[in-house]
Amino acid sequence: MAYYGKCIETVIEQLNKFQPEKDSPEQFLEATSTALQTLSPQKQAFILELLSGCLEYRKLMAVVVDAFYVRAGWLCPRADYSLFQVICYLAMFQLQELGFQLFCDIVKAQPVDKMHKFLGFFFNPLNLCSWIKDEWSLIYETAHVKENWIDPLMRWQPEVQELIHQLEEVMANQLPLSKTKARVTEPKEFNLTVPRPRAIPVPEPVPVVAKSKPVPRSTYQPPKEQQLLEMAKRFNRWKAEELLLQANIEEMRCAVPRSQGKPPMQASKKKLQLQLMPQIMKTSKLTFYKPSEVPVKLNTAAILREGSLYQQQVEKELQRVDQLVDGAGDFSEFLEWQKKMQAKDREEELTVGECRRLLGKLSREEAILARQHVMQENKQKANQKKEETAELLQQCAERRLQEEKSMKELVEQVTEAQKNIKLVQMKLLKDRRQTVQEVMEESRELLQRSAETAKEEQKRRCELISQLRALETQPMRKGKLVDLTQIPGYGLEGEMSVVELRERLALLKESQRREEEEKRDQIIQGKRARSQELQNRMEQISLCRAAMGRSAALRWEEKKARSAAPGVSSQDERVLELQRKVEEKVAERRRKQATLKSVPVPAPAPASRPARTKAWAHQEQQHWRDLQQSRERRLRTLQLSTSAAGHGRRQEAA
Structure with missing residues (x-):
């Protein structure tokens, strides 16, 4: 009996050491077998068999033991968890091999009250056949659980119930333990030294703060460079407005035909002149100063981008020179032909714009005719609607009478139900x-x-x-002293002491510091070379900018001379045909309007008619104003497109 008791104690001790999160069962069994070399082979085999079985089926036993602590074992300490696991494993797997008598001896050797509670809970038929079976079926198959564990445990029920009855009698015969009064600790006062009275500190002198300088006035004033830039903007804007006014007057004089649209065009021209003349008169009295050139700071990307652009232009120019040296032709004839074709395109665009304007006017006249036709149809529909509404009102009155009758019947039914x-x-x-x-x-x-x-x-x-x-009265284990120069001896590769590890870390930090210094020196040298390269690029860019400025000034003079030349107005058959159609539609509209005036109208019509005619007149004026603005915008876009095309051709020719 003592033989099995010691074996079970060793199994419980090893189970308490096992940690499922860190240890694996195979390695833990190997370590346990090496630790149990001093025991006899029979004891060693029995302990390893029990231990391996408890680790393999720990999920099954955890279901029973956890439920026991929740339902019946409130007073049992948590330290007996492994003991209940071992008893559960013996009852499930080793009861047939050990024999019931040996199992009884093992159970009686343990605490009687704990074994009585656990066996009564585990071998309860209600627990076995209900929730224990269901929980085990979630882990293994139901047929396997019923055949191998539930049925054998149910067969051992009579013998186990007798064992539980014997344990109950043993508990009844035991004498109750005399309750000894706990010794109360008596507090003692601490023997502390009386502290010395603190000395009063000498007050520190108040530091004298130096008088701060006043804020300079330049902090709240804009910089001088910004003022110069604003003056330059105003001067450029005034020059651009003056040039645009002159160009618009010259081009509008050539582009607008005199047969149609003469009054609105002249009115718009005069209105534009009257609006811009006060500005020109005001600006002529002002004194403008040409600002000095303010340097603009460029970043690295802008410098490299501009340098690559100028480099590409130089390469293209060199290629063109090489082609001319090899015998390639000149583009002068092609450029003259291109200018002629562009002039034709501009004339075609102007005629197309005039056609669009006439088409818009034609569509407007057609819309007015359609609106007059719709007004007549709406009057007829309004009369029909009035007749239909009268019929609907009569039907609604009949329906209301029927609803009142039904409501009276409902009220009578409700009064009977309330009784x-x-x-x-x-x-x-x-x-x-x-x-x-x-x-x-x-x-x-x-x-x-x-x-x-x-x-x-x-x-x-x-x-x-x-x-x-x-448990609190039990002595606690004291800590172990640590030697930092000692190697742990776990058998790992590259094992070393803490002192050696610190020295190696210090050497590694020193090598990393040297590498960082070398990399820093390389980065500084690279930055210096880069800054020198950027400086050379900036010198090249300044030279290229000066050359491009001179070429732009020449292009501007050519453009100014070309814009001063008067344009030739062209008339096309399409424009004449559209003008004829517009005149016909206007005549038809006036005839129809005269017929509508002759037809007698009801009383409220004269009050609404002038308002309608005023609204139409306002819409007509707005329409002509929008057409004038769109025509001006189209002329500006044509000028910009022609100037951009000429600039591109001159660059290619250069």
């Missing part, structure tokens, strides 16, 4: 009184049960407190 409500209310009151009495009785029973459970909980807490105080 029977009082009888139903009396029955409901009786039923509610009976339910209230039943609820009161149930609440009294629940209060009694809760009081009993509170008493049992208080007893359980007292037992737990006594067990915790007993």
